[in-house]
Amino acid sequence: MSSLSINEIIKPENLVYSKTSLMLDRPLSYCPGCGHGTAHRLIMEVVEEMGIQADTLGVAPVGCSVLAYEFLDIDMQQAAHGRAPAIATALKRLMPEKFVFTYQGDGDLAAIGTAETIHACNRAENFTIIFINNGIYGMTGGQMAPTTLPGMRSSTSPYGRDTVIMGNPLKITELVAQLPGTYFVTRQAVHTPVNVRKTKKAIMKAFESQKLQRGISFVEIVSNCNSGWKMTPLKANKWMEENMFPFYPLGDIKVDGQLIVKS
Amino acid sequence: MKELKLMKGNEAIAEAAIRAGADAYFGYPITPQSEVLEYLMSEKPYEKTGMVVLQAESEVAAINMCYGGAAAGRKVMTSSSSPGISLKMEGISYMAGAELPCLILNVNRGGPGLGTIQPSQADYFQATKGGGHGDYRMLVLAPSSVQEMADFASLGFELAFKYRNPVMVLADGIIGQMMEKVWLEEQKTRLTHDEIVKQCPWATTGRTPDRKRIAVTSLELDSGKQELHNHKLQAKYKQMEEEEIRYEEIQCEDADYLFVAFGSSARICQKAVDIARQKGIKVGLLRPITLFPFPSKQIARLAPHLKGILVVEMNAGQMIEDVKLSVCGKIKVEHYGRMGGIIPVPDEIVENLKTKIIGG
Numbered sequence: 001m002s003s004l005s006i007n008e009i010i011k012p013e014n015l016v017y018s019k020t021s022l023m024l025d026r027p028l029s030y031c032p033g034c035g036h037g038t039a040h041r042l043i044m045e046v047v048e049e050m051g052i053q054a055d056t057l058g059v060a061p062v063g064c065s066v067l068a069y070e071f072l073d074i075d076m077q078q079a080a081h082g083r084a085p086a087i088a089t090a091l092k093r094l095m096p097e098k099f100v101f102t103y104q105g106d107g108d109l110a111a112i113g114t115a116e117t118i119h120a121c122n123r124a125e126n127f128t129i130i131f132i133n134n135g136i137y138g139m140t141g142g143q144m145a146p147t148t149l150p151g152m153r154s155s156t157s158p159y160g161r162d163t164v165i166m167g168n169p170l171k172i173t174e175l176v177a178q179l180p181g182t183y184f185v186t187r188q189a190v191h192t193p194v195n196v197r198k199t200k201k202a203i204m205k206a207f208e209s210q211k212l213q214r215g216i217s218f219v220e221i222v223s224n225c226n227s228g229w230k231m232t233p234l235k236a237n238k239w240m241e242e243n244m245f246p247f248y249p250l251g252d253i254k255v256d257g258q259l260i261v262k263s
Numbered sequence: 264m265k266e267l268k269l270m271k272g273n274e275a276i277a278e279a280a281i282r283a284g285a286d287a288y289f290g291y292p293i294t295p296q297s298e299v300l301e302y303l304m305s306e307k308p309y310e311k312t313g314m315v316v317l318q319a320e321s322e323v324a325a326i327n328m329c330y331g332g333a334a335a336g337r338k339v340m341t342s343s344s345s346p347g348i349s350l351k352m353e354g355i356s357y358m359a360g361a362e363l364p365c366l367i368l369n370v371n372r373g374g375p376g377l378g379t380i381q382p383s384q385a386d387y388f389q390a391t392k393g394g395g396h397g398d399y400r401m402l403v404l405a406p407s408s409v410q411e412m413a414d415f416a417s418l419g420f421e422l423a424f425k426y427r428n429p430v431m432v433l434a435d436g437i438i439g440q441m442m443e444k445v446w447l448e449e450q451k452t453r454l455t456h457d458e459i460v461k462q463c464p465w466a467t468t469g470r471t472p473d474r475k476r477i478a479v480t481s482l483e484l485d486s487g488k489q490e491l492h493n494h495k496l497q498a499k500y501k502q503m504e505e506e507e508i509r510y511e512e513i514q515c516e517d518a519d520y521l522f523v524a525f526g527s528s529a530r531i532c533q534k535a536v537d538i539a540r541q542k543g544i545k546v547g548l549l550r551p552i553t554l555f556p557f558p559s560k561q562i563a564r565l566a567p568h569l570k571g572i573l574v575v576e577m578n579a580g581q582m583i584e585d586v587k588l589s590v591c592g593k594i595k596v597e598h599y600g601r602m603g604g605i606i607p608v609p610d611e612i613v614e615n616l617k618t619k620i621i622g623g
Binding site: 024053054055056057059060066067069070072073074075076077078079080083086087088089090091093094095098115116118119 | 286287289315317319320321323324325327328329330331332334335337339353354357361456467468469470471472476477478479480481482
């Protein structure tokens with residue numbers, strides 16, 4: 001049996017997957033193993049499949065994804081720390097026909113930007129919030145986040161998060177789901193192929209729901225931060241499954257404006 | 264057709280903004296400027312011109328909503344009073360860095376801190392010297408009448424877009440609250456999305472196949488590039504100094520002495536000029552209309568003919584620093600100010616001219 005040459009393998013009919021053209025050809029600034037790159041790609045795949053590149057406006061936060069606009073081939077604005085929902089509010093109100101999304105980390109969305117998050121959700125603004133929750137401040141070097149788990153170590157909780165002194169982690173996704181202005185609220189992950197597929201479906205649903213003008217669509221993605229957690233990517237994923245998922249369980253929380261009742 | 268109305272300053276600038284074709288106003292209530300938001304909400308311009316009006320959850324959110332709208336090439340406005348303006352400073356710095364046009368009204372009240380709700384001019388430094396972080400400037404317009412409150416809405420938008428920079432209208436509680444007759448401009452049509460796409464090629468209007476993506480940001484981590492960006496900003500501020508200085512001279516032709524005052528203080532000084540002249544003291548008034556850029560050259564030109572300058576402000580002495588720099592120590596410059604929300608009366612100004620300048 002003769003072996004195939006590389007030219008015989010690389011043929012259009014053999015193509016099973018290709019990078020969306022809406023991800024620009026430049027190296028991502030994220031650590032190897034980080035979930036941000038996958039989350040970026042999924043959003044761009046959704047934008048490409050919906051054919052809405054010219055009608056999509058994104059808002060980047062302060063945090064690891066501050067440079068998101070360097071990688072995504074759509075018009076974007078970079079927000080002050082925590083203020084992305086305020087910016088998106090103006091964009092969507094001034095251009096209701098556009099698809100608008102914010103891309104925010106846990107510190108941005110659930111600490112410094114809590115007021116903007118809650119009020120945009122409560123006003124039933126018609127944009128999508130993509131919330132990357134890795135329980136830590138990645139860009140500044142692994143400090144405690146509003147979503148850092150009890151007992152979890154960070155550079156500002158070096159002996160573990162003592163909830164008596166440092167307060168409790170904030171389940172902001174469950175919180176915004178309680179507000180009448182949220183229409184679709186879900187929590188997903190991107191560390192396995194199954195989860196990637198589910199997350200893409202959720203992002204698609206979130207963008208589609210903007211057409212209904214019924215309020216915020218909110219997609220939390222529980223992600224790893226192997227650098228901040230000081231673990232190998234594989235170990236970080238395992239740790240995430242064993243520790244993050246029990247506290248931040250995956251699945252839909254609110255669909256079509258109705259809270260999902262778990263029996 | 265122009266229209267004559269009797270209005271409060273706060274209402275006049277709100278109405279003028281609608282007529283100037285503003286796309287959005289985002290604000291948060293604070294005394295003494297809440298009438299801006301109240302007026303807009305009662306007028307419902309969203310039903311007439313399509314202008315968005317929204318009460319934000321905070322001044323911080325309001326200025327960032329302005330950032331979002333401005334970065335999409337829209338004519339946006341916010342207003343507040345001193346403590347609220349402090350909260351907006353982060354957003355203003357970001358807008359200056361990202362080169363975004365915005366009209367910001369500060370109806371100045373007494374401070375520091377929560378201070379008082381009475382009129383003040385103590386935010387002069389904050390408005391003209393920075394306020395937020397980083398090397399940036401705002402164009403600052405100082406109205407001294409309800410008419411100018413109205414006029415500075417369209418002028419403010421025009422300058423904001425000419426320079427792609429925030430423009431501040433620095434008023435005070437008197438100008439915001441008092442009623443005067445005001446001529447209002449005709450309603451201008453708001454620009455369409457397609458017109459904005461053409462006129463603002465820098466705006467995030469949607470990445471169409473005919474152009475590259477646009478990213479509006481104030482971030483540049485490469486120090487070399489960040490310095491170049493700063494040079495570009497500084498060149499813009501220099502251009503403002505060359506092209507945008509506005510001021511008014513009242514009875515300066517034969518003056519031995521000069522009042523320099525802006526906003527409400529200038530209105531009061533106008534009366535003080537009349538009183539002093541009745542007593543045989545030849546005094547004039549120079550009223551800076553733009554506080555940045557400051558009319559330094561104009562003051563320097565008058566200085567050789569003067570025996571002294573009294574700077575009158577409702578603060579502890581802020582603009583006086585710019586006046587002193589203008590005359591380079593060649594003539595005497597003194598300050599008379601009231602603080603804490605107290606408004607000086609013309610007689611005490613004349614008295615201070617006598618004691619601090621003429622007799623001093």
